[in-house]
Amino acid sequence: MDMLLTVSGPPGSGKSTTAAALAEAFDLEHISGGDIFRELAAERDMTAVEFNKLAEEDDQIDRDLDRRLRDIALDRDDVLLESRLAGWLAGDAADLRFWLDAPVDVRAERIADREGKPVDVAREETTTREASEAKRYDAYYDIDITDLSIYDIALNTARWGPDEVTAVCVAAVDSYDHEADEGKYPVEGVRYDF
Template sequence: MIIIISGPPGSGKTSVASRLASQISFRFISAGSIFREIAKSMKLDIIDLNRLAETNFDIDKMVDNKIYEHIIKEKNLVIESHIAGWLFREYADIAVYLWASLKTRANRIAARDRISYDEAVSQIIKREYMHYRRFKKYYGIDINDLSVYDLVINTSYLTVDEIVKIILLYFSSVVSAKSDLLKKENTNDNVWPV
């Protein structure tokens, strides 16, 4: 099975996806880590690489291709990515979108990156604006349209473990429903219409 976890910066997607993958023994793939590796190799920070990606689609294609390689080669994945829910929905069994208020996300990023709250707000706004423009321009995707997601979770007041429990509850329901559907299809295949 493939589970996609998407969301804006600071929504908790990396923490949640990593913990979820660990709990269900799936491989964890992080688009954010891939993007950061590219930034490091080019001696750029995330904001500057996002700026460069606005005019150089090859950067996003590198990230997308690495994720796609995992999707076609591996079975049990949890993928963390801003855009995977839209790009790879047809391959995913479950797509989850995490979000939180700007204040919550800025506090999380400030603590994680050891920067001021104001700097975190500034980074979030810049990144989200760049993401919106870039994803619309290159993919034709409106990142405000969440209709491709099975679950949308406000992470503002929940712990990582609580969010993972919600996803696992949904996950087990999907697995059970698929199993029931397969049993029903196999039973119906053996019955001839009268």
């Protein structure tokens, strides 16, 4: 059986950790939006930091990334797609879509630990980044990133550790009957202009 799972969420929500564990549990290819972003940067002989600055000025960078993620979602079998918009980009091609989140203070602490920076700096950078992304998603694709209605499962990762969050996701996939669900609950997707 071919399977497409998506894991989305804001920075510090645990999506990369969960996505890697979930991909391993089901022997899925793990495609990370962050990895593709770095590939696009390398194609232009830029560092990720340089490319990120350019992306703030050039909407085509986000569009190229999102187009590449969408193509992967539609063209590959047995894939776990991880990015902020993965659930939206995969649309009804996804078997299950997961949204992971946690309060901003929890996420800021995680980011600060991971990146070795003060928590208040991580919190400010995170809230600024999220506001910028929300504006861009709305402007580019008419996506309200706070609309979680497209997700099959939304988890507050502050409630459990990484192993427990993964266990909840694994249990959901294990209990999912792909054949019984085939086309039964299509999600009306947004048509994207890349």
